[in-house]
Amino acid sequence: MARNVWRKSSRSGSTGNCVETKASGGAFCVRDSKLGDNSPVFGMTREDFSGFLRSTK
Structure with a gap:
C-alpha cells in the first residue's frame, strides 16, 4: 500500500x-x-485496524 495516500474501498x-x-x-x-x-x-495501531476490518466484514 502506498503511504500517505487516502484509499477508499472498491x-x-x-x-x-x-x-x-x-x-x-x-x-x-x-x-x-x-x-x-x-x-x-x-x-x-495495526492491531486495532485489523480488529476494525474484522468487525466490518
Missing part, C-alpha cells in the same frame, strides 16, 4: 459514503470520505 457506493484509510508509519489513519479534508482523522 465496494464503496457511488454516493461516496464510506471511510478512507491510509498507512502512516506503523499505524493507520481513518476518516469519513464524504467530509474529505474536513473530516476528523482517527489513528489506529
Whole structure:
C-alpha cells in the first residue's frame, strides 16, 4: 500500500459514503470520505485496524 495516500474501498457506493484509510508509519489513519479534508482523522495501531476490518466484514 502506498503511504500517505487516502484509499477508499472498491465496494464503496457511488454516493461516496464510506471511510478512507491510509498507512502512516506503523499505524493507520481513518476518516469519513464524504467530509474529505474536513473530516476528523482517527489513528489506529495495526492491531486495532485489523480488529476494525474484522468487525466490518
